[in-house]
Amino acid sequence: MNSLETILRQLRRAAARARAASYAVHGLVAAGAWIAAVLVIARLVPFERRAEVAAIGVPVAAALVVLAWSLRRPSAPLLMALADIRLGLKERLSTAWERRAEAGPMDGALRQDALRHAAGASLVRAFPVRVNRGEASLVAVLTIFALGLALLPNPMDRVLAQRQADRASQARAAKVVTDAQKKVAASDKPNPQVEKILQDTQAKIREAASPRKALESITPAEQQLQRLTDPGTPALNSSAQNLANALSGTAAGRGAAQAISSSPAKGAQAVRDLASQLQTLSPKDREELAKALAKASQQAQNAPMRDSLSKAASSLQSGDTSAAAQSLNDVASQLDSLQAQQNTDQAVASAINGLEAARQELAAQADRDAKGQAANGTAGASASASASASASGNGNGNGTGNGTGNGNGNGNGNGNGTGTGGGSTGGTGGTGSQGSGTGSGSGASSTERVYVPGQPVPGQSENDPTPLGPGQDVPLSPFSQVIQAYQQAALDATDQSLIPGSERDLVRQYFSQLGEQTQGAR
């Protein structure tokens, strides 16, 4: 006959098994519910790490179940009482266990009676391993539901893919900017200010919420870079070139002319050498040099350079070689200044090139995003507009541009761009930075017809009457009938303008997108 402790051990083991099965099913229900909930949420909002979050529910549920299983172990009195009830032992075990330390008149008989009846019963049957049918059904339902959610296409996948593409695009753009920064740093004359601007910009691009937001950080950076350049540099450069041209015709100044043409720094050194050799020149060479300097002075657009050249020429003609040498040294100093400014301009140009490349990358991704949204049929429309400006020739170039974007509906965006350009030999065209803009509008339904001023393209349907605009005498035509004319006019304008090819591609892309929407509306 077993002792009460032995009976208790057997009951504990049986109860532990039964509870383990029960808690396992609880855990499956919890895990299934968690996974289903995560998958449902992932269909309502973009949820990138849904697989990981859903999967983590399984070990968490298992841990919680094990914790609950270990913490909620039934006490000995409870085990005995449940065994009594389930095995029909008429409360013999629980009473005997409760009075196991008592020595009352009937306690001995009670214990013997309890042990005798327990020996005749199968204690394991008190705690059978049984799975609740309702819970098992719930697990099956949750499993099927979760599988269905996992296997059926998720509309949020496209959004997630776009986000990933956005991040990759921003990373590429930021890398381009970083490369530009490294290039500036690796040059002979690194410019800390330019490097700082590029560094800040690449950080903003990387941290921006979207390519469109990242684009907004480029224009201010370009404006900051442009403020580093000196507007007087082209005039000074032109004056230096004129000086080189003038000196090239003299025997004494030919070397200096070549040096100036080579670089302002070398030219400055050559001019200083020339100044130190003035006393050794023959009177004929001095006169020839004085004429060349006077000619260069007349052509100089930079006032200090003009003054220095004029003084040098007059001093040389009057035979005051020391004053002429002093004036030539001033010219050399201005050439040094020109060299420094050119270095800065080169760094700025390199930086702007990097930013432009980043802009191309981001703008392309923003366009793809807009197309994706249009394909999704979202009512809210977003549009991006880019504008470019250019300036050519010597001097400064400024440009402004406006753009209109169209999502699934109509949206308007405005952008502004400014640009400067400088040329060393006759001038090169400047490139204006792109403007950026955002727009919003409500999408037109497929049956709605949009009218704009213009004449239909021949061959288009003219069955519909052409209304006049309110308060106008301009005939209005359906948007779909004039889009081709608009596109052709825009492309012709871009072909005739000195704008980069990539900008023309943007215009073409914009109109082709409008054309697709027009066909879709039909």
Add this chain to the structure above:
Amino acid sequence: MIAEEPRIDATKVTELAQALEAELARLIVGQKELVRDTVIALIAGGHVLLEGVPGLGKTVLVRSLGQVLSMSFARVQFTPDLMPADIVGTNVIGETDGRREFRYQAGPLFANLVLADEINRATPKTQSALLEAMQERTVTVGTQTRSLPSPFFVLATQNPIELEGTYPLPEAQLDRFFFKILVPFPSEHDLLEIARRTTGESTPQLEPVADGGAVLAAQRIAREVPIAEHVLAYAARVIAATHPDRSELDSVRRYVRWGASPRGMQTLVLAGKVRALLEGRYNVAFDDLNAVARPALRHRIFLQFEAEADGITTDRLISELLEHTVKEPARD
């Protein structure tokens, strides 16, 4: 392994009950539950109110019980003109050695076994006189209180019909009864057996099988039966559930005016202990409490008039609350 011998021979109680039941069965046909409940009340030391229509053998049962127990037996026929002095006794003038003096003449309550036949026909005054005797086991005459013999066992009968000119027992008096046992109408088979036994040439003569000492010993043993805490808690839940302000049962809340008193709890537990012994167990089980719940509680639960109108009985309510009261102990 625990090898202990019981210090009390509880089997003596079982043997006493079996002997009583067997001897009574010679005369009482069927009615096993009635006899079992009466024996439980006897061993628990409680009084019994038997209710049944005339002719069901209530008086025969009590008289037979007096025969099988070697104890003094008295029968009092309660009538409206019965006075308290008629049952508790009175002081009468007697003459001793030429001197006249008042002498106490004990009433019929001074017996071990008292049959109060048709108790509801006596006036409340007389019923109240019985009240002290049942609860305190003493009677007071004049200024002197006298103890009643031990054991003292009152079996009262009442007729649920013919209520004209009766005085229903008040709640306080009803609560003094350990059990209220309903005497059922015998089955057809039992009727045949009754006819055979009682209409022949001779009727069975019962023999005494126990005396007052055996009954008192059994009463002491019964009180030693252990009851587990969760079983005791179950009894408390059952009692609490009879109260309309504590019960979760709609029927109790709707039909019950007053629930069982704490004395009902005592009765439930004590009767459960006796029944456990009679079932050969040394502990009280839920089944014991359930088995004695109806006779222990049916006269302690007082119904609203609405219950009478709807035909609701206390037995039905007790069955319902026993069915809904949780047995499993709460988790720690």
